[in-house]
Amino acid sequence: MPKISEEQKQERIDRVLDGARRCFARFGYEGATVARLEAEIGLSRGAIFNWFPSKEELFVELARRDNDRLLRLFADEGFEALVREITDEDADWLAVYLEFGRRLRSDAEFRERWKERAAPDVRERVQSQLESGQTSGRLRDDVSVTDLGRFLGLVLDGIVVQRGMGFEGPDPDVVVRLVDDAIGAGRRSGDRRQPSASSSA
Amino acid sequence: MPKISEEQKQERIDRVLDGARRCFARFGYEGATVARLEAEIGLSRGAIFNWFPSKEELFVELARRDNDRLLRLFADEGFEALVREITDEDADWLAVYLEFGRRLRSDAEFRERWKERAAPDVRERVQSQLESGQTSGRLRDDVSVTDLGRFLGLVLDGIVVQRGMGFEGPDPDVVVRLVDDAIGAGRRSGDRRQPSASSSA
Numbered sequence: 001m002p003k004i005s006e007e008q009k010q011e012r013i014d015r016v017l018d019g020a021r022r023c024f025a026r027f028g029y030e031g032a033t034v035a036r037l038e039a040e041i042g043l044s045r046g047a048i049f050n051w052f053p054s055k056e057e058l059f060v061e062l063a064r065r066d067n068d069r070l071l072r073l074f075a076d077e078g079f080e081a082l083v084r085e086i087t088d089e090d091a092d093w094l095a096v097y098l099e100f101g102r103r104l105r106s107d108a109e110f111r112e113r114w115k116e117r118a119a120p121d122v123r124e125r126v127q128s129q130l131e132s133g134q135t136s137g138r139l140r141d142d143v144s145v146t147d148l149g150r151f152l153g154l155v156l157d158g159i160v161v162q163r164g165m166g167f168e169g170p171d172p173d174v175v176v177r178l179v180d181d182a183i184g185a186g187r188r189s190g191d192r193r194q195p196s197a198s199s200s201a
Numbered sequence: 202m203p204k205i206s207e208e209q210k211q212e213r214i215d216r217v218l219d220g221a222r223r224c225f226a227r228f229g230y231e232g233a234t235v236a237r238l239e240a241e242i243g244l245s246r247g248a249i250f251n252w253f254p255s256k257e258e259l260f261v262e263l264a265r266r267d268n269d270r271l272l273r274l275f276a277d278e279g280f281e282a283l284v285r286e287i288t289d290e291d292a293d294w295l296a297v298y299l300e301f302g303r304r305l306r307s308d309a310e311f312r313e314r315w316k317e318r319a320a321p322d323v324r325e326r327v328q329s330q331l332e333s334g335q336t337s338g339r340l341r342d343d344v345s346v347t348d349l350g351r352f353l354g355l356v357l358d359g360i361v362v363q364r365g366m367g368f369e370g371p372d373p374d375v376v377v378r379l380v381d382d383a384i385g386a387g388r389r390s391g392d393r394r395q396p397s398a399s400s401s402a
Contacts, residue, residue: 028303095306098362101299102229105292105367115368140382147375154371158359161299166306167316170355174348181341182383 013051016041017065020048020058025092029059029099059100064117071118075125079152080176086159087172094164140185148183155179214252217242218266221249221259226293230260230300260301265318272319276326280353281377287360288373295365341386349384356380 004012019041023032026040032055034045041048052058074082086094104111130148133139139148155175163169205213220242224233227241233256235246242249253259275283287295305312331349334340340349356376364370 091306095303098299098302101362101366102296105296105365108367111367143375143379147372150371151375151379154356154359154363154376156359157362158355158357161302161358161362162355164306165302166309166312170351171348174344174352175355178344178352178383182379 012047016043016048016051017058017062019043021062021093024059024062024096025090029055029096029103056103059096060114060117063097063100063114067118068122071122071126074152075122075129079179080172082152082156083159083172083175083179086156086163087169089163091163091166094160095166096164097160098164134185137185139183143183151183152179213248217244217249217252218259218263220244222263222294225260225263225297226291230256230297230304257304260297261315261318264298264301264315268319269323272323272327275353276323276330280380281373283353283357284360284373284376284380287357287364288370290364292364292367295361296367297365298361299365335386338386340384344384352384353380 020032020037023037023040027033027036034055037048037055037058038045048058052061070082070085073085104114126149127145130139130145134141134145143151159169159175221233221238224238224241228234228237235256238249238256238259239246249259253262271283271286274286305315327350328346331340331346335342335346344352360370360376
């Protein structure tokens with residue numbers, strides 16, 4: 001193979017990934033055969049699988065990029081931006097995640113890799129974002145940062161599954177308001193943390 | 202066919218459904234072939250499909266019964282009981298819902314039937330339960346009953362997808378606490394509904 005620059009290499013990888021994403025969204029994970037991947041990407045299987053050892057690794061890389069992008073968005077702009085992003089995401093693509101669920105379920109080793117798919121620096125940024133929210137009194141601190149993050153993940157997974165199944169999904173404004181009240185310290189902090197404040201005053 | 206009593210008929214239908222549920226949980230929706238359904242149920246295909254026109258109708262009836270049971274639980278005992286029920290549900294069975302998602306997605310007519318799968322009287326009980334929660338001041342009333350119900354559904358779908366994909370799922374205690382603060386009127390009602398109460402006093 002002729003030598004190519006790092007830039008050319010990244011361009012080719014992006015081309016493979018963009019085409020694979022379209023192909024998965026269009027035909028589903030199982031339906032995205034090698035022939036369909038070749039047609040959608042416009043490269044031969046040899047060129048495609050030069051960069052990724054398998055169809056599974058192609059999907060995992062796409063999921064990893066999604067995850068990185070969404071966590072960065074959360075760290076930079078907050079939960080509301082994330083809800084809007086997922087509400088606007090192509091539902092055909094979200095449906096691929098549902099289909100992939102069974103694959104995750106049947107393979108514990110793979111599931112561990114999946115949990116760790118976000119880059120460590122991005123996960124750390126999200127973690128410290130939540131911690132500083134607690135320190136500043138913006139987020140409730142009677143629940144751990146881990147549990148806050150899991151709850152947000154739960155709500156987002158709920159949106160993904162509803163949209164992936166073809167339903168309209170919830171009104172993002174309502175979701176954001178209710179989640180703000182679930183995780184925020186806000187007006188309630190006095191009541192919750194000092195339940196007898198008024199009687200002891 | 203010999204005449205059978207209504208009781209015998211219900212017993213046979215329950216036997217078919219119980220076996221079909223085990224078979225779907227074990228092999229997945231696609232993997233539950235007619236031969237495997239026969240083996241798990243212990244009846245011939247003629248006897249099985251005497252009661253249900255297709256494998257799809259078998260699954261829909263199981264989902265309808267789940268939905269009825271869960272909505273009744275919500276109406277009788279509240280959201281916490283529902284979270285605990287889904288947290289304790291067989292994850293193999295929950296995974297079948299994920300797999301079925303693609304089927305839902307590709308068929309709009311079927312999706313409409315799916316939305317209406319709960320019995321009307323059960324849906325009405327849930328609706329009036331939420332309405333009375335607002336009237337009594339237990340639930341926030343700055344969000345419609347429909348939106349409150351949708352938010353609860355979103356959280357539950359999030360638990361289903363996480364458990365169905367093989368992850369442990371969130372701590373039900375944390376979910377219940379956060380959701381209570383999201384949907385409850387509780388201590389915040391004074392603040393939210395009369396934002397300038399303190400300044401105007």
